[in-house]
Amino acid sequence: MAGATIVVTGANRGIGLAFVTEALARGAAKVYAGVRDTSTVTPELAASGAEIVQLEVTSADDVAAAARTCADATVLINNAGLHAQDRLVKCSDVDAARREMEVNYFAPLLATRAFAPVIAANGGGSIVNVLSVAAIAPTAFMGGYSPSKAAALYLGGIARAELEPDGITVTSLIVGSVDTQMAAHVDGHKEDPRTIAVAGLRAMQRGDWTTDTDRMAFESRARLALDPVRYERGLGKLLFVDSLSTKA
Template structure:
């Protein structure tokens, strides 16, 4: 592993996509609490930007929005690729490919679009860090997350390739493997959920240390351990969850 470390949050200029709620909002709050000089809140509607931030109109599926954001945030030193989409659809048994395409467009191409646009910005600064908010679904096929799991797996590989290409410019890339978090996206998930601020705090610390990947919470750590011990059994257990609701209701 490279010894290259990430950018300290204090004094940094931080861009966060999907910044108005959930994990994105937590990253905004944590960056401000740690003394970031500027936090650019990437949101579709600038009126929803959190207090204390510089609003930036940003839809990560829009080339024009991302290119404009790179110009507006020309002093950025940290980019948190947090914006995500989970449609709750199946993959092979879905009615059409629209949901899978939409998830790939946000969760993979959105990250790629942001990385391509902001890499020159960070390179001009002489250093910088990307933080990609991913999921346990990135490290194992998760059947009840039809298009979401493949899109996050693609983004995980993207992070590794981007790291290799950008390291010579002093740029780090940290991929966060996130478990169950108390957000709107995980409202359907039962059991213990982590506080989004803890995820943000852990993720920024991992970025500063220069870690390539980071399991941000207990579920992520335990999931990776179960996957390592018996990958077939682990994947089968995830497959069973696809039909759990039907089994509970008897339908």
């Protein structure tokens, strides 16, 4: 990490904030913390030592401006995400899935297109996409979120092939349940966001293509490999429970 200049989207709290603090702790030269609204920066982020950047990830103008501001970037961490907590077909909000696709797929694509030339001009580096176990199997109770993360997983693979000649690696992180605002409705064991950041930065340094970052991700991958149909049926049954809970 020594000497790296890192851009983190969705940096105000949760996993994004953890990436900011962990990168600085590991010797990054500079971290740009992208936030949707600079007037709502959390005290934790303000005290981190990161440089705050206005970055609404679905705004082409914001992304282009950030690429100019962060002209010394060597790493992009696409962390910003949206989980609308709605169903896909039997939904209460017909636009929810579109918003999830905009934030979780099109926004990382937009940022990758904007920052790849910047990173290449600075001698190469890395792009890290923060995904979910919902990317590796149809996760019925996560509605439009699961398809959007699956699309982002494929984005990572295609971007990796295109950007390899420019000296840019692309790492996709498969993340389980984490103790963040997004997972506030889930009971049971949830990972510390910093655990995800540590695993993600290590995976990036190794040049991993895809990495399972935590226990839930590993176990989900194993159950899916052992019996895909049973695993998907189990996810489907979670549509009809009163509350969601992880295993301890």
